[in-house]
Amino acid sequence: MTNTISVIETDISFPCETGQTVLDAAEAAGWAIPYSCRKGVCDSCIGDLIAGEITVPQQGVALGPASGIRLCRARPIANVQIKPRRINARTPPVRKRLVTTVYRRRRVAPSVTVLDLRFPIGRRTPFHAGQFLNVVLDDGDTRSYSFANSPQHNDLAQLHVRHKPQGVFSARILQQLEFHDTVQIEAPFGEFGVDEADTPIVLMATGTGFAPMRSIILDHIARRLTRPIHLYWGGRTLDDLYLADSVGRLARCYPWLTFTPVLSRPDATWTGKAGWVQNAVLADYPDLDDAEVYACGSPQMTQCALDTLTRERDLDPTRFRADAFVSAVPEHSPT
Numbered sequence: 001m002t003n004t005i006s007v008i009e010t011d012i013s014f015p016c017e018t019g020q021t022v023l024d025a026a027e028a029a030g031w032a033i034p035y036s037c038r039k040g041v042c043d044s045c046i047g048d049l050i051a052g053e054i055t056v057p058q059q060g061v062a063l064g065p066a067s068g069i070r071l072c073r074a075r076p077i078a079n080v081q082i083k084p085r086r087i088n089a090r091t092p093p094v095r096k097r098l099v100t101t102v103y104r105r106r107r108v109a110p111s112v113t114v115l116d117l118r119f120p121i122g123r124r125t126p127f128h129a130g131q132f133l134n135v136v137l138d139d140g141d142t143r144s145y146s147f148a149n150s151p152q153h154n155d156l157a158q159l160h161v162r163h164k165p166q167g168v169f170s171a172r173i174l175q176q177l178e179f180h181d182t183v184q185i186e187a188p189f190g191e192f193g194v195d196e197a198d199t200p201i202v203l204m205a206t207g208t209g210f211a212p213m214r215s216i217i218l219d220h221i222a223r224r225l226t227r228p229i230h231l232y233w234g235g236r237t238l239d240d241l242y243l244a245d246s247v248g249r250l251a252r253c254y255p256w257l258t259f260t261p262v263l264s265r266p267d268a269t270w271t272g273k274a275g276w277v278q279n280a281v282l283a284d285y286p287d288l289d290d291a292e293v294y295a296c297g298s299p300q301m302t303q304c305a306l307d308t309l310t311r312e313r314d315l316d317p318t319r320f321r322a323d324a325f326v327s328a329v330p331e332h333s334p335t
């Protein structure tokens, strides 16, 4: 059965097949709604159900009007009218499911592994800097990881994986992967990425939130762009900034790139910035009038950065983009 989804205050409407989510139906019809995890964890996709009926797995039926609906989980069971936070026309994404092979696995910090995957010969997978892929586990569940390589190298994927205590992928599967083992992925996903403009860019990362920032910087280099980029990379100790030396080298080569490492628990020898990344940005930028800000990493940092910079620096929220690295499973949920 096909239901129709219409968007209030617009003339946008599109079909939705039985079992399809609002987000999937919108994408298939060429409409982009904000999202990140696609699993009901991050709230990026929240919108209102103005009228009609939907089901949400494990939650049951909701009848409009209802607010705070996660459109990545909502499956219409009648014609519905919705109000997403944003909706833009977009070419439907071309996603591929691929069986990749492990090329290299390196532990670059006590709790971070860099995993290099190669795609099958001839299976290039175009993506843009800032997007992510899903690792598909044997039971069909997925784990999201940002591409850390440049989009010009789209026959491979470099992942920066933080080890989560008892994490199914990071603590179990990843640790046993050997050269030439296979990993199933689906790609590309994600809305995170830099718009084409000339204004300065402020990138804020914590931990492995550096991965998409690396892709953005490498893309900039490959395209010979000179738009100013200032990367703030925060961690507790220097160990958390697992590739700080290589970013420092890039910053010395490219005058448009500034790198500021920020430690929240530095030792006595640290002479750089201390504290939270968002406070370091506040201290350096008395105004952010013409800047665009991109934040990636812990949900606490991305939320706090949005609150702080919009409040203290009048940053227009439409010029702030973020991907929060939420867990596939809410960490406070009962087991």
Ligand SMILES: Cc1cc2nc3c(=O)[nH]c(=O)nc-3n(C[C@H](O)[C@H](O)[C@H](O)COP(=O)(O)OP(=O)(O)OC[C@H]3O[C@@H](n4cnc5c(N)ncnc54)[C@H](O)[C@@H]3O)c2cc1C
Pocket (backbone or CB within 6 Å): 036, 037, 042, 132, 143, 144, 145, 146, 147, 159, 160, 161, 162, 163, 164, 165, 166, 167, 168, 169, 170, 171, 190, 208, 209, 211, 212, 323, 324, 325, 326, 327, 328, 329, 330, 331, 332, 333, 334, 335
């Ligand atoms: C768009 C996006 C991009 C991302 N990119 C990256 C990236 O580049 N690098 C990166 O390191 N991370 C990234 N993440 C985060 C990463 O996808 C999650 O941390 C993921 O859950 C890790 O998978 P895992 O199998 O290792 O751990 P999981 O098995 O998902 O476990 C995560 C945590 O939840 C706990 N847990 C597991 N099951 C339960 C349960 N039933 N009840 C309570 N607690 C439980 C575990 O102990 C663990 O601490 C990204 C997330 C998103 C949404």
Ligand code: FES
Pocket (backbone or CB within 6 Å): 034, 035, 036, 037, 038, 039, 040, 041, 042, 043, 044, 045, 046, 070, 071, 072, 073
């Ligand atoms: S994309 Fe829907 S909750 Fe994360």
